[in-house]
Structures are given as structure tokens and as C-alpha cells.
Amino acid sequence: MDSGNKVIIIGKNHHHILAMARVFGVNGIKPYGIFVGMFSVMGFARRSKYWRKVWSAKNNAQVIDILRREFQNETQKPVVIPCSDAAAIELDNHLDELRQKYILGSFNHEQGRIPQLMDKFSQVEFVKNNLGLCMAESFIINLSDGEIPTGLPFPCIVKPVVSAEGNKGDIRKFDDTESLREYLGVLKAKGYERILAQKFLDIDYEFCLSGCCGEIISYFVSKTVRAWPIVGGTGCWDKIMNETEIHELCINILKKLSYEGYSGLIDIEFFKVGEKIYLSEINWRNSARVFMCTGTKIFYPLIWYWSVTGQSEKIQNIPLTTKDTSLYGMDERNDIAHVINLGLNSGRLSLREWVRDVKRSCSFSAWYRDDKLPAFWSYPSALFLSLIPLCAKEFIKKLLKWK
Numbered sequence: 001m002d003s004g005n006k007v008i009i010i011g012k013n014h015h016h017i018l019a020m021a022r023v024f025g026v027n028g029i030k031p032y033g034i035f036v037g038m039f040s041v042m043g044f045a046r047r048s049k050y051w052r053k054v055w056s057a058k059n060n061a062q063v064i065d066i067l068r069r070e071f072q073n074e075t076q077k078p079v080v081i082p083c084s085d086a087a088a089i090e091l092d093n094h095l096d097e098l099r100q101k102y103i104l105g106s107f108n109h110e111q112g113r114i115p116q117l118m119d120k121f122s123q124v125e126f127v128k129n130n131l132g133l134c135m136a137e138s139f140i141i142n143l144s145d146g147e148i149p150t151g152l153p154f155p156c157i158v159k160p161v162v163s164a165e166g167n168k169g170d171i172r173k174f175d176d177t178e179s180l181r182e183y184l185g186v187l188k189a190k191g192y193e194r195i196l197a198q199k200f201l202d203i204d205y206e207f208c209l210s211g212c213c214g215e216i217i218s219y220f221v222s223k224t225v226r227a228w229p230i231v232g233g234t235g236c237w238d239k240i241m242n243e244t245e246i247h248e249l250c251i252n253i254l255k256k257l258s259y260e261g262y263s264g265l266i267d268i269e270f271f272k273v274g275e276k277i278y279l280s281e282i283n284w285r286n287s288a289r290v291f292m293c294t295g296t297k298i299f300y301p302l303i304w305y306w307s308v309t310g311q312s313e314k315i316q317n318i319p320l321t322t323k324d325t326s327l328y329g330m331d332e333r334n335d336i337a338h339v340i341n342l343g344l345n346s347g348r349l350s351l352r353e354w355v356r357d358v359k360r361s362c363s364f365s366a367w368y369r370d371d372k373l374p375a376f377w378s379y380p381s382a383l384f385l386s387l388i389p390l391c392a393k394e395f396i397k398k399l400l401k402w403k
Helices: 015-025 060-070 085-093 113-118 120-131 177-189 244-260 288-296 300-308 332-346 351-360 373-402
Strands: 007-011 032-036 053-057 079-082 138-142 156-159 172-174 194-199 205-213 218-228 234-240 262-273 276-283 328-330
Touching: 007 015, 007 085, 015 032, 015 288, 015 300, 032 060, 053 060, 060 085, 079 085, 079 300, 085 113, 113 120, 120 138, 120 244, 120 276, 156 177, 172 177, 177 194, 205 234, 205 244, 205 288, 205 300, 218 244, 218 288, 218 300, 218 332, 234 288, 234 332, 244 262, 262 300, 288 300, 288 328, 328 351, 332 351, 332 373
Parallel strands: 007 032, 007 079, 032 053
Antiparallel strands: 138 194, 156 172, 156 194, 205 218, 205 262, 218 234, 234 328, 262 276
């Protein structure tokens, strides 16, 4: 049964926002959703049976208008949770106004602090000074002049300075100055004004901390078994980790951030390189791997919600973390690309092996046995998008052969 404080979830049509609806819905709290984007009205995520009511917004500025219009007369403050960097930035830039009537994640209730800390170059100093960890050597390239910084090590990887300023699909690895300079022209044509270049780390593996900070901390740690795209992509098949050293590191980070004044959901990505751990990036919002909550039963967004609405007594009898390494989570809509674009040509992942991995998984980004409609809406488009790279390769092969 719903409690007095409503839950409002904001983001693009993505499995982030779908998973959040399920986290609250399966626990008896039907959330409200604000979907951002021109075509959000057709999105698969809004097909979930767990929504109480949903709205569409063309952009994040309209989100603020919807909040002002629809939830102004609540007797108990609704809790607002962003599922994208752009939504988190917009909310934090209006924090002074919104926190009068809403409960939001924030850094010491400081308006504009979260957008500052989303800047990956700023994160290098923050992580070093506040968390005592290292990040890869980083440089800012201003595309107005396209000057490549002296001392930039190769190979390097380039990515948006702030995720909301660009697209993960634009992340690339480069081995020399000439190819990098050529790509900078491509990015400038796309509208980028600056880009982050980092030393490319030859990693052993990547892992991710998904959880919440504040009065009570809850989390799980997952190791990326497969990511798509392979370079610069997001984990699409993950396994829960149980290494004591890594769990101690994650607990320590969450405690430090809570002590520093951060309250909210968080996603932190790490690289393991030999005996050393590098922090890759901090996302001051809900994690992409939140869909693993339904399989692990670690409902950290719900735990944070209860802690900020004065319902901490409900947390006493539920787990705050897990170390069960038999638990796998799959973003099946992206993971199938390994079979379509690699397995069929190279044998790196056969369909039979992929089905075996599906059977081993307890959480999925789109599929959920008690909420099937979003998966049926999303699979056709996901399959189509996965086929595009393969079709492009075949077309180029035929074109070269024809020449």
C-alpha cells in the first residue's frame, strides 16, 4: 500500500526509469513518472503496470513546469528521483525552489553543486582530495582551437566532459595524434565544444558500485562480464562480487560521501589494473544497473526513500547488501548485440552460449515476469538497432567487392 510521500521518477525512455518503477511497484508503492523526450509518449518504459500516472515533457525545463503544476498541494513532500544526468542537473539547478515542496537528493542542500561534480575533469581533484583514490590522467581539449595538449599519453580515450553534454556512442580510443585530430573535427561538427581525453588503461576488469548515501547506506557491487559497445560501452552482463577488499572500499566511499553531505542515489564505476584500483567516474543519480535490484532483492532506492521520509523502521528486516556471486544481471536489449555483431562472424559468443547466460541471470533490463509488456514493446526496436552495425559491415564488404 502506498505511503503518504509520493514518488516521482524522471528520465528518458530507458531501462533506468523502467527499473525504478518496478523497484517501488513490487514493494507496494506505485510511482509517478515524467518521461523526457520528443517521442517519449511511444516509449516502452511507460508501458509498465506499476506506474500510478505518467506525463511527457519535451525537455527537462518542462519537467520543472510539471512539478510546479501537478504536485503543489501535497500535505507530505513527494520524493523526486532523476534517472538521467540531464534530469539531475535540471533538478539541482532549481534546488532552492524545489526543496520547499519536495525531497530531492543533493550535496549539503547546495544548489548547483551536483552539476559541478558531474564535470569529469573536476571529479579528478574531488576523488583525489575527498576519497583518496586515483583516476586516469585526464586532459580537456577545447574544440574551438582543437589543440591537443602537450603530454597527452597514447593510447588515449575521449569522452564527453559531462555525460549530459554528449553521447556514450561518441567515446573512442586513439593510438596517435593524427587520428585523434581527425575525430575532433567530427565531434566539433556534432556540436561539441570540449572533450575529455584520458590515458587509456589496459584494465583487468571493470566493476560498478550501485547504491545510496545518506543516513543509511545500501549497495551492491557488480563486475562487468560483458559491455556493449566493447570500447567505452556500458556493462550489459554483470555478476555480483564478494571480494572483501572491494566491499570495504565501497563502504568506505559511501560513508565518506555521506559524511561530506551527499544524500541520494549514486553510481560509481571502477577499473582494476593489476593490483591497483582506479575510479572511472561518479554518476550522481540512479545507476544503470538498478534493474538488478529485482533479482538481488537489494532495493537501495526504496531504502533511501524510507530513510528520507522518516520510515527508517521499515529497513530493519531487509538486506542492505549482497555478496552472492551466483547472481547475474543482463541488459538483454544490448547484450544480444554480441551475438549478432560478433558471434555470427567470429564465433566469440554463439547463440547457444548466450541463451545459457540468459538462464543464469536473475535480473533483466526489460523482461520481468510480472510486468511483461515493456519487454514486448522494446525487443523489436532493440533487435533492429543491434542489426544496424552488422548490416553496415555487410554493405561495405559488398561495396568493396563490387569495386
